[in-house]
Amino acid sequence: xxxxxxxxxxxxxxxxxxxxxxxxxxxxxxxxxxxxxxxxxxxxxxxxxxxxxxxxxxxxxxxxxxxxxxxxxxxxxxxxxxxxxxxxxxxxxxxxxxxxxxxxxxxxxxxxxxxxxxxxxxxxxxxxxxxxxxxxxxxxxxxxxxxxxxxxxxxxxxxxxxxxxxxxxxxxxxxxxxxxxxxxxxx
Ligand code: URA
Ligand code: SF4
Numbered sequence: 177x178x179x180x181x182x183x184x185x186x187x188x189x190x191x192x193x194x195x196x197x198x199x200x201x202x203x204x205x206x207x208x209x210x211x212x213x214x215x216x217x218x219x220x221x222x223x224x225x226x227x228x229x230x231x232x233x234x235x236x237x238x239x240x241x242x243x244x245x246x247x248x249x250x251x252x253x254x255x256x257x258x259x260x261x262x263x264x265x266x267x268x269x270x271x272x273x274x275x276x277x278x279x280x281x282x283x284x285x286x287x288x289x290x291x292x293x294x295x296x297x298x299x300x301x302x303x304x305x306x307x308x309x310x311x312x313x314x315x316x317x318x319x320x321x322x323x324x325x326x327x328x329x330x331x332x333x334x335x336x337x338x339x340x341x342x343x344x345x346x347x348x349x350x351x352x353x354x355x356x357x358x359x360x361x362x363x
Contacts (some may be wrong), residue, residue, distance in 0.1 A: 179208050182282050186259055190278065191254040192275035194260035194268075200227030202254030202285060212363060213289035214238070215280070216256045217298045217338070218268050224261035229254045236338035237349075238295075241339060244353050253287055255280065257299050273302055280335050281306075291321075295339030303333060308334045311335075319355035332358045 187201045194292050214230075214266035224231035230238050241251055241290040258268045258276040268276075284292070294300040304311035305322040311317060317335045324331050336355055342348040 179286055180255075182279065182286075186213050186279050189259070189279075190256075191234045192260075192272045193212075194262060194272055195257065197263050198260040202227055202251060202256060202261075203230050203279070204248075205229055206253030207251065208252035208253070208287055210251060210287055211290045212252045212253055212293065212360070213284065213287060213291070213305060214254045214293045214295060215299050216254070218256050218258045218265075219261040221261070223256075225289050229256055234338070235345060237339040238317045241352060242357045245356040247360065251281070253289065253330060256282060257302050267298060277302075277306075285309055285327060289331070291332045291334060293359070294333065294335045296336075296341065299338075300335035301353075304335075307331075307333060309333070319353070319359055321359060330363075 183203045184187060186203050189195060189201060195214055202223045216230060217349045218230065220234070223229055239249055242252065257280060259270050259279060262268050262272070275281050294303045300314055300317060307326070309322055309324065312355050314335060314337060318337050319334065321332045321334045324333060339352065342352050
């Protein structure tokens with residue numbers, strides 16, 4: 177199925193209860209042939225209003241991280257594990273993640289990125305599980321690339337701390353910047 181068709185389907189999706197409280201579905205943003213894909217957890221307040229991923233405060237910091245790694249936002253594909261905002265930014269439930277996952281699977285198989293960066297422990301855990309990797313927690317795994325094989329060849333998965341977690345934490349901020357620089361140097 178074509179990318180735009182699936183996006184349209186998602187935009188009217190009611191597969192889990194999050195449709196009831198969303199303003200906009202945040203499908204994702206970026207070129208459909210991007211080599212790098214970034215996956216966050218779920219849209220927040222501003223993302224829900226604008227229908228775009230990472231446009232709030234965490235998004236501003238993400239822009240800085242990309243810049244530090246010599247990447248432009250326009251050259252990466254950015255999305256989330258679930259496409260609708262959970263009320264009050266609570267964590268998505270297992271049920272919601274499961275209901276929404278086929279969209280992400282489609283995006284990954286269509287875009288065929290060389291690298292997936294997972295932002296935060298929730299997104300990292302979900303993606304690790306999907307690729308049969310054992311996740312030992314974000315403080316242990318952050319910045320460490322894992323290589324897996326999938327339908328379209330080799331794929332590198334790199335977990336990172338969530339940019340939102342670093343906004344008020346200077347030392348985490350430095351770790352994230354270093355992880356981004358290091359992990360994306362040879363991509
Ligand atoms: N946090 C996320 O995980 N995703 C967004 O799109 C915004 C904030
Ligand atoms: Fe559909 Fe995903 Fe939104 Fe749930 S979160 S309604 S599965 S698009």
